Amino acid sequence: MSFVHILASRPDPALVRLPWDTPLEQWVDHVVPVPRGLSRHVVRVIGIEGRFYAVKETEAGRARWEYDVLRRLRRRDLPVVEAQAVVEDRPGDLPAALVTRHLAWSLPYRTVFATGLPAEGLPRLVDALVVLLVRLHLAGFYWGDMSLSNVLFRRSAGEFAAYLVDAETGELHDSVSAELREHDVAAGCENVFGEVLDLQADGLVPDVDPHALVDHIDERYRSLWTGLLEPEEFSATEMWRIERRIDQLNALGFDVDELDISTSASGSTVRIQPRVVEAGHHSRELEELTGLALEENQARRLLNDLARFTAHLDPADRPRAAERWRADIFDRLAATIPERYRGRLEPAEVFHEVLEHRWLMSERAGREVDLFDALDDYLATQLPYRPETRLAATPPDLRSRRWPSGQE
Numbered sequence: 492m493s494f495v496h497i498l499a500s501r502p503d504p505a506l507v508r509l510p511w512d513t514p515l516e517q518w519v520d521h522v523v524p525v526p527r528g529l530s531r532h533v534v535r536v537i538g539i540e541g542r543f544y545a546v547k548e549t550e551a552g553r554a555r556w557e558y559d560v561l562r563r564l565r566r567r568d569l570p571v572v573e574a575q576a577v578v579e580d581r582p583g584d585l586p587a588a589l590v591t592r593h594l595a596w597s598l599p600y601r602t603v604f605a606t607g608l609p610a611e612g613l614p615r616l617v618d619a620l621v622v623l624l625v626r627l628h629l630a631g632f633y634w635g636d637m638s639l640s641n642v643l644f645r646r647s648a649g650e651f652a653a654y655l656v657d658a659e660t661g662e663l664h665d666s667v668s669a670e671l672r673e674h675d676v677a678a679g680c681e682n683v684f685g686e687v688l689d690l691q692a693d694g695l696v697p698d699v700d701p702h703a704l705v706d707h708i709d710e711r712y713r714s715l716w717t718g719l720l721e722p723e724e725f726s727a728t729e730m731w732r733i734e735r736r737i738d739q740l741n742a743l744g745f746d747v748d749e750l751d752i753s754t755s756a757s758g759s760t761v762r763i764q765p766r767v768v769e770a771g772h773h774s775r776e777l778e779e780l781t782g783l784a785l786e787e788n789q790a791r792r793l794l795n796d797l798a799r800f801t802a803h804l805d806p807a808d809r810p811r812a813a814e815r816w817r818a819d820i821f822d823r824l825a826a827t828i829p830e831r832y833r834g835r836l837e838p839a840e841v842f843h844e845v846l847e848h849r850w851l852m853s854e855r856a857g858r859e860v861d862l863f864d865a866l867d868d869y870l871a872t873q874l875p876y877r878p879e880t881r882l883a884a885t886p887p888d889l890r891s892r893r894w895p896s897g898q899e
Contacts, residue, residue: 497579522537523882545592545593548585551577557589574589575590620642628672631664772787825842834881
């Protein structure tokens with residue numbers, strides 16, 4: 492192969508051996524047959540030495556720009572894919588390529604519906620998209636092209652978490668002006684409207700009203716942005732509302748690190764406003780206690796089960812109780828999942844679904860069902876019928892198979 496130029500933050504020598512002198516649409520070896528979202532570019536997911544990457548052909552300047560933006564966003568602990576490399580100077584004037592790490596346990600939005608999510612689940616995807624947009628705006632990122640197609644979704648305790656995968660139209664600022672935020676919301680509404688029409692044309696969400704969904708996006712964004720950043724005034728006799736405001740923000744997955752509190756001259760009214768707001772309140776708490784790094788909703792659900800487990804133990808020894816819960820409950824449950832089913836859902840999502848399954852079994856039985864009895868029933872009746880989600884090495888009989896080529 493001719494020499495190419497590879498810019499990489501953490502070089503993977505295996506990338507050098509890929510056939511960069513061949514157009515991406517003609518690649519066969521290493522291409523992993525997984526569902527892909529819609530894209531203006533040729534995109535392939537490849538597996539090499541047990542690692543998985545998404546490769547996108549694009550113009551060199553755009554590839555470098557997106558590589559830099561994704562790295563800067565990731566350093567701010569935002570939910571974006573990890574930029575791995577930019578490949579330039581390919582032979583024959585072939586386009587540059589942006590290489591990102593494949594996001595484990597993730598799916599494009601069309602595949603979420605194609606694998607069984609009912610139409611009423613669409614607002615949950617949209618809510619995840621809006622939360623992502625708010626987090627990006629808080630970090631000073633103007634997206635410019637918000638859409639379902641430009642994100643990947645991971646399941647999170649019955650909800651979804653959205654990750655940015657396409658940042659080529661984005662811009663980083665010290666802060667995002669109200670005008671740019673309005674443009675992002677309007678463009679996102681227009682894009683999602685078209686994507687829902689496409690889903691309907693394919694019979695995936697026949698009963699969804701696209702206009703109502705767009706209204707939901709606009710309302711959800713404004714409600715969340717106001718709840719995070721707008722000041723609130725109340726009577727000095729209602730100081731309990733400060734705690735309620737913080738609890739509401741925590742429930743949305745955001746921390747309040749500082750509050751600006753001021754009173755009127757007469758002392759009859761109090762005004763509060765969050766000063767520093769970050770996401771991941773429950774995720775950080777669970778990781779500190781157990782070492783598990785999970786999505787926010789998953790962390791919240793597991794923290795609830797941890798609280799249940801520790802209810803009759805010494806509250807002053809919560810770290811020790813958390814260690815016992817992880818070993819005796821979570822790790823034991825995860826180890827029970829048969830090897831052949833471990834690519835269906837990640838262990839934390841299985842844990843959530845088993846809790847739901849136990850609740851239904853208990854309701855039918857009129858008594859509380861043991862967690863591991865519920866697990867046995869779930870493994871027999873539910874998990875075997877879930878589609879494979881986790882990427883695995885390409886089976887030998889697929890290595891020579893040609894998958895659809897051309898523009899995605």
